[in-house]
Amino acid sequence: MMQDAMVDEWYPVGLFSQLDVNGRKTALMGEPIEVALDAEDRAKVTCGDGRTLPVCVRYGHVWSSLGKPQKDLFAIPEADQPGRRLVDVGVIRVRCSPLRAVENFLDIAHFPFVHTDILGAEPHTEVEDYKVEIRQQEDEVWATQVKFYQPKAAKSASGGITTEYMYRVPAPTCSVLYKTCPPRPCEWDVITLFVQPLAEDLCDVWPWMALFDDVTPMTDLIHFQQTIFLQDRSILENQIPRLLPLDPGMEIPTRADLTSVAYRRWLKRHNYTYGAQLVAQ
Amino acid sequence: MKLYDYVLSPSCYKVRLMAALAGVKLEIRPVDFHPGAEHRGTELLALNPAGSIPILEEGDLILTESAAMLAYLAAKAAPEWLGSGAPEEAARIQQWLSFAHRLTASLGGARLHEMLLRPGDIGALQAQGIAALRELEAGLVEQGLRGMRFLASDQPTVADIACFPYVALAPDGGIPLDPYPAIRLWSRAIRGLDNFIEMPGIHRLHELRPEPHVEPGEV
Ligand SMILES: N[C@H](CCC(=O)N[C@@H](CS)C(=O)NCC(=O)O)C(=O)O
Ligand SMILES: [Fe+2]
Numbered sequence: 001m002m003q004d005a006m007v008d009e010w011y012p013v014g015l016f017s018q019l020d021v022n023g024r025k026t027a028l029m030g031e032p033i034e035v036a037l038d039a040e041d042r043a044k045v046t047c048g049d050g051r052t053l054p055v056c057v058r059y060g061h062v063w064s065s066l067g068k069p070q071k072d073l074f075a076i077p078e079a080d081q082p083g084r085r086l087v088d089v090g091v092i093r094v095r096c097s098p099l100r101a102v103e104n105f106l107d108i109a110h111f112p113f114v115h116t117d118i119l120g121a122e123p124h125t126e127v128e129d130y131k132v133e134i135r136q137q138e139d140e141v142w143a144t145q146v147k148f149y150q151p152k153a154a155k156s157a158s159g160g161i162t163t164e165y166m167y168r169v170p171a172p173t174c175s176v177l178y179k180t181c182p183p184r185p186c187e188w189d190v191i192t193l194f195v196q197p198l199a200e201d202l203c204d205v206w207p208w209m210a211l212f213d214d215v216t217p218m219t220d221l222i223h224f225q226q227t228i229f230l231q232d233r234s235i236l237e238n239q240i241p242r243l244l245p246l247d248p249g250m251e252i253p254t255r256a257d258l259t260s261v262a263y264r265r266w267l268k269r270h271n272y273t274y275g276a277q278l279v280a281q
Numbered sequence: 282m283k284l285y286d287y288v289l290s291p292s293c294y295k296v297r298l299m300a301a302l303a304g305v306k307l308e309i310r311p312v313d314f315h316p317g318a319e320h321r322g323t324e325l326l327a328l329n330p331a332g333s334i335p336i337l338e339e340g341d342l343i344l345t346e347s348a349a350m351l352a353y354l355a356a357k358a359a360p361e362w363l364g365s366g367a368p369e370e371a372a373r374i375q376q377w378l379s380f381a382h383r384l385t386a387s388l389g390g391a392r393l394h395e396m397l398l399r400p401g402d403i404g405a406l407q408a409q410g411i412a413a414l415r416e417l418e419a420g421l422v423e424q425g426l427r428g429m430r431f432l433a434s435d436q437p438t439v440a441d442i443a444c445f446p447y448v449a450l451a452p453d454g455g456i457p458l459d460p461y462p463a464i465r466l467w468s469r470a471i472r473g474l475d476n477f478i479e480m481p482g483i484h485r486l487h488e489l490r491p492e493p494h495v496e497p498g499e500v
Contacts, residue, residue, distance in 0.1 A: 015316060090316030093396055095455070204398070219311040219319070223288045226315070230289055230481035233396070234452065 005271040006172050008067035012194040012206045015088050016057050019043060027198045028066055029274055035062055059208055060088045061194060074140075074170035078178075078190045079210050087218065089207040089225045096236040097275035098173045098197035099244040099267065101205055104232055105175045105193045106167050106259040108148055114231050117151050121160075124149040132258045134266050141169035141266050143259040154189065155216045155224045157182045169263055172272040173197055184212045191225070200275045201242045205229065243277035282307055285325065285336040287314040291389060291446035293335040294480040296350045299442050301478040303359035315397050348378045351439040364438045373433035377420075377440035383413045384447040391454030392447075403455075410456050414464065417444065421463035430470050437474065445471050449483045 007029065014024050014035045023036030032048035045053040045064040053064045058073050078084065094101060104110070109127050111120030130146040146165040153163045166178040166188070173195035178188035190210040195203050207225050246268045267276060284300075284307045286293045300307045312334050313319040321332045329336050329345040337344040337353070344350050355362035364370045387409035393399035394406060420432060429435040432444060449468055451458055458464060471477070472486040479485050 018316060088316060091398060093398055095395070217311070219313040219317070222313060222317075223311055227288050227481050234482050237452070 004274045006197075006274040008065060008069055009171055009173075009272075010054075010056065010063045010065050010069055010073045011173060012061040012196050012204075013045060013064045014043075014062045015090065015206070016043060016060060016062050017088060019062065026196070026204070028064065029197050030199055031066055033064070035064070059192070059194070059210075060086060061206055061208065074174070076176060076190060076192070076210070078188070081210075083212060084190075084210040085213055085218070085221065087209040087211065087221045087225070089209065089222055089229070091204050091206055092226070092229055092233060093202070093204050094233050094236050095202055096239060097201055097243050098195045098203040099272075099275040100236060100239055100242075101195045101203055102169065102173055102175050102193060103244060103260050103263060104236055105177070106143070106169070106263060107257065108146060108165065109257070110235070111148060111150070114235055115228055118228065119150050119153070120148065121151045130258075132262045134262055138170070141167075141259070141262050143167040143262070153180065154182055154211075154213070155220055156211075156213045167259055169266065172267060172270070172274075173203075181212050183214075187212055189213075197274055203275075241277055243275055246273065246276045246278055283310055283338045284308070285310050285312050285320075285328070285334050285338070287312050287320075287334055289481060290314060290334060291392075291450055291480075292333070292347045292385060294446045294483075295347045295442055296335050296337060296354070297480075298446070298478055299351045299354045299362070299439065301476050302442070302474060303354050303357075303362065304476070305354055305358045348381065348439070348443055351378075351442055355439050361436065362439050362442075364434055364436075370433050370438075374438050374440045377432045378443050380413070380416070381440075381443040381447070383409070384417075384444060387413050388447040388451045388454055388456065391456060392450055393454075395454050407454065407456055410451060410454065414448065414451065414456070414458075414461055417448065418461045418463050421467050425463060430467070432467075437471065441467075441471060446480070446483070453482055 011028055013026060013028060013033065019035060019037045021037050023034045025032065025034050027033060033053065034046045036044050038044045043055050043057050043062040045055050047053050053066065054069055056063045056073055059076060059079055063073055112122050112125045128147050130143055132143045135142050144166045148163055149160065150163045151160045153161055163180045168176045170176060176190060176192045178190060181187045181189040189212065192208045194206040194208060196206065197203050207229055209225060246264050282305065284296055286309045297307065312325065314334060319325060320334050326332055328343060331345060335347055335350060337350045344353060352363065364374050387406055390401055391403060391406040391410050394401045394403050424432065431437045432440045448464060469486060477485055
């Protein structure tokens with residue numbers, strides 16, 4: 001499967017704050033790799049075949065690639081904005097396709113059913129119209145003007161509010177979401193899902209956040225996000241087929257899935273198919 | 282009453298669940314178990330040298346075993362959860378409270394390995410987990426023959442709360458519950474209790490769809 005264009009992309013392979021000289025053995029797209037600190041306290045990633053792989057450290061994580069990345073890692077300008085709390089949520093392993101993990105993250109229709117009383121609640125299950133586009137210049141998938149009623153949108157939210165979201169897919173296994181920030185209405189909270197593809201049906205998920213919230217203790221912020229992601233995990237592990245179908249017609253989209261349709265189309269256009277199912281089987 | 286707690290910990294959830302069922306309010310002190318490993322830091326090791334959570338603190342009482350916490354909560358606020366005191370029932374309660382450690386080690390170990398990348402022999406953990414589930418299934422079937430829905434009695438006791446969380450979360454460790462009909466019925470009975478609370482991976486019972494309405498004389 002290595003002819004895939006995904007080989008040349010960046011992937012998260014660990015939390016920088018947890019690296020040490022002993023290294024961490026993990027995998028990237030089926031290849032064993034080791035992530036360690038070198039003598040100068042810089043992150044170093046070595047492939048099982050002895051190659052030293054490209055490295056960058058950004059958004060709390062170490063990023064690497066089995067191939068030759070053509071571009072720098074995507075930018076999240078908000079990450080450098082003063083006053084934000086940067087939250088390393090930690091790894092959670094999921095037995096699912098890395099692409100499915102991202103697709104689920106993009107889908108708001110599941111909120112009332114999977115994240116009941118936190119990110120959604122019955123009977124508020126309606127997804128209003130929103131905008132989806134593949135931005136040509138940035139080469140990213142964007143969904144904007146997504147509005148949804150939420151009983152407890154964030155740790156800093158005290159009651160139910162209608163939250164506005166923007167979703168962004170800047171890399172095949174990464175998604176960045178922007179959502180209404182209860183304490184600062186003119187800013188967006190940033191919540192990301194960085195997915196490390198271990199195999200086509202196995203991934204390590206590294207959620208990360210950059211929030212305006214001076215009140216909530218760090219541990220509570222971590223636990224809030226872990227709770228939500230764990231609710232997704234049990235759904236993700238039971239999806240069939242395990243790989244993400246990229247051929248149209250295999251799963252019938254509804255309005256809520258427009259982002260998912262754009263994501264799949266964008267993946268296919270780029271030949272990003274690691275974790276995808278191409279022909280109906 | 283202060284609980285050192287981690288939202289994703291089944292052992293901590295035992296205590297939260299028992300407190301909710303007994304109507305006791307807990308003061309929650311979140312512990313950064315993952316990724317921070319705060320339970321192995323100096324502050325918590327001073328409270329519990331075993332380096333595990335939950336820890337329950339009230340005055341100078343410090344408990345580090347969830348079974349003791351369940352007994353304490355029940356004795357304080359809901360003594361019916363300690364059983365009737367009949368010798369056989371009391372023995373069964375103790376039997377399952379001790380058995381719960383095997384669930385923690387096997388099913389809990391498999392879950393930590395599969396979910397939070399804890400090192401371990403996953404094949405062995407899953408095999409031990411399945412052996413424990415079979416034993417629990419057999420125990421529940423025998424209770425059913427005695428006309429009892431719960432592990433030690435026809436009423437739920439602390440023994441049920443001690444065993445329920447790791448069993449319900451077995452699929453997180455790659456162990457499906459489909460082969461165990463008695464366990465699934467028991468799990469429904471627990472999830473249907475008044476004041477039951479959820480944790481990620483364990484859902485409350487809700488009747489999403491109304492019963493189909495059949496007119497008399499139809500069919
Ligand atoms: N003392 C046992 C410990 C329960 C237990 O194993 N807790 C796990 C969290 S769910 C733990 O703290 N493990 C320590 C570790 O894995 O480092 C109890 O209260 O039932
Ligand atoms: Fe979700």
